[in-house]
Amino acid sequence: MSFNCRFAPSPTGPLHIGGVRTALFNWLLAKKNKGKYFLRIEDTDKERSKDEFKKQIISSLSWLGIEHDGEEYIQSKNINKHVSVAEELIKKGFAYECYCSEEEINEQKDKCKKQGIPYVYNRKWRDAKDLKIPEGVKPVIRFKSKISGNTIIKDLVQGERNISNSTIEDFVILRKDKSPTYQLSATVDDHEMKITHVIRGDDHMINSFKQKQIYDAMGWEVPNFAHIPLIHSEQGKKLSKRDNASTLEDYVKIGIISDALRNYLLRLGWSYKDKEIFTKQESIDLFDLSGVGKSPSKLDMNRIYSINETYIKTIDEKDLFNFFKEYVSKYKKPIDQSKENILLKSMGFLKNKAKTLEDIWNNAQYIINDKIEIGADDKKLIDDLSKKVISDFTSEYEKLPSLSRETLEPVIKSLIDKHKTNFKGVGQPLRIALVGSRFGPGLYDVILSLDKTEVIKRLKQI
Numbered sequence: 001m002s003f004n005c006r007f008a009p010s011p012t013g014p015l016h017i018g019g020v021r022t023a024l025f026n027w028l029l030a031k032k033n034k035g036k037y038f039l040r041i042e043d044t045d046k047e048r049s050k051d052e053f054k055k056q057i058i059s060s061l062s063w064l065g066i067e068h069d070g071e072e073y074i075q076s077k078n079i080n081k082h083v084s085v086a087e088e089l090i091k092k093g094f095a096y097e098c099y100c101s102e103e104e105i106n107e108q109k110d111k112c113k114k115q116g117i118p119y120v121y122n123r124k125w126r127d128a129k130d131l132k133i134p135e136g137v138k139p140v141i142r143f144k145s146k147i148s149g150n151t152i153i154k155d156l157v158q159g160e161r162n163i164s165n166s167t168i169e170d171f172v173i174l175r176k177d178k179s180p181t182y183q184l185s186a187t188v189d190d191h192e193m194k195i196t197h198v199i200r201g202d203d204h205m206i207n208s209f210k211q212k213q214i215y216d217a218m219g220w221e222v223p224n225f226a227h228i229p230l231i232h233s234e235q236g237k238k239l240s241k242r243d244n245a246s247t248l249e250d251y252v253k254i255g256i257i258s259d260a261l262r263n264y265l266l267r268l269g270w271s272y273k274d275k276e277i278f279t280k281q282e283s284i285d286l287f288d289l290s291g292v293g294k295s296p297s298k299l300d301m302n303r304i305y306s307i308n309e310t311y312i313k314t315i316d317e318k319d320l321f322n323f324f325k326e327y328v329s330k331y332k333k334p335i336d337q338s339k340e341n342i343l344l345k346s347m348g349f350l351k352n353k354a355k356t357l358e359d360i361w362n363n364a365q366y367i368i369n370d371k372i373e374i375g376a377d378d379k380k381l382i383d384d385l386s387k388k389v390i391s392d393f394t395s396e397y398e399k400l401p402s403l404s405r406e407t408l409e410p411v412i413k414s415l416i417d418k419h420k421t422n423f424k425g426v427g428q429p430l431r432i433a434l435v436g437s438r439f440g441p442g443l444y445d446v447i448l449s450l451d452k453t454e455v456i457k458r459l460k461q462i
Contacts, residue, residue: 003035011053039068082180097139141174202227255357386429
């Protein structure tokens with residue numbers, strides 16, 4: 001069996017994290033089964049669709065490692081085909097012109113609301129014979145939904161689902177301006193693209209029932225449907241764009257690594273035994289829709305940070321540096337090329353207290369910036385004793401013929417003994433002088449990462 005999957009976002013805003021997971025599952029299923037994964041940009045909403053969002057969607061998915069086959073499929077370029085299918089449905093008796101005004105539709109909705117029942121269009125023009133077509137009113141085209149019986153979908157995640165056809169209204173497939181609606185465009189495009197598996201959120205279940213009726217009316221082969229549960233906020237509510245960290249960009253900005261986020265999204269609603277961390281290839285090899293749960297998944301930021309921290313601490317340091325460079329170039333100020341070798345050599349300890357790339361950025365400020373700014377609270381800690389410690393260390397440091405942890409440790413120990421203090425009493429003022437804060441990387445790492453003349457310069461400025 002061939003596998004053709006697609007992800008079909010609308011370029012009306014930033015890419016939502018739920019959409020990213022949907023794209024990932026489609027991509028994995030296609031690659032697992034040696035099939036094709038396509039990206040379809042559903043841009044028929046002319047007013048809200050923006051080219052900037054289209055570009056962002058493409059670049060975001062690429063950043064995550066979800067590469068589509070072939071060129072992007074642009075839905076608006078296929079509108080003529082959508083319209084021709086609507087016209088064919090009319091000829092076959094599966095669609096009709098509806099001349100109801102907006103006022104009539106609103107009256108119907110208000111009536112249903114007062115009765116406490118769901119709104120279903122009253123099908124006034126479904127089999128109209130004696131109704132006079134009003135002057136100056138452009139019709140919409142409605143699909144002639146089945147009235148009796150049930151529509152059944154054998155869902156690959158949810159199992160067999162069915163709905164009474166009486167609850168499916170005669171939905172609009174062409175608007176008054178002859179532009180196609182989602183139900184028509186998505187169905188036609190999936191057929192034209194030979195999509196075999198449609199994986200999307202379970203909030204699309206009603207759309208699948210409607211679209212199946214279009215497939216049946218046209219005599220087309222119905223794809224396999226798989227409706228995955230939605231992602232909920234930590235409070236248990238449906239995740240919306242108003243929530244923090246709801247878009248992919250939100251995670252990129254705070255320094256989440258693409259591999260880590262892809263791993264987290266893979267495990268968000270899918271499981272394989274007790275395994276937690278998956279390589280990209282393992283994700284492809286092991287993914288199967290049978291592992292997708294039926295209940296909504298809760299977004300867990302602590303878990304995202306934890307997985308990201310694992311990646312930061314375990315991946316090759318050259319790879320980590322490349323991730324860091326990419327992050328900095330996009331969200332921070334440019335780094336002087338002269339500092340890159342120092343940063344690369346320092347990744348081994350800069351990552352120790354980091355959960356995100358932003359943490360590494362913060363930890364590396366003493367390397368990136370030539371001028372160190374000491375905060376007011378830290379300045380208060382530099383008393384007379386601290387100044388004496390710094391002065392004594394500088395004198396001994398200048399005499400050292402070579403620099404290593406082994407040569408530095410005796411110097412620090414002698415200062416501890418001399419001033420009758422502890423490691424903090426010596427290390428804290430030195431770190432403030434070198435880093436600008438009492439917090440940061442380990443003292444020995446800081447000293448050894450900087451050029452000797454730079455260390456002396458900073459110490460003598462206190």
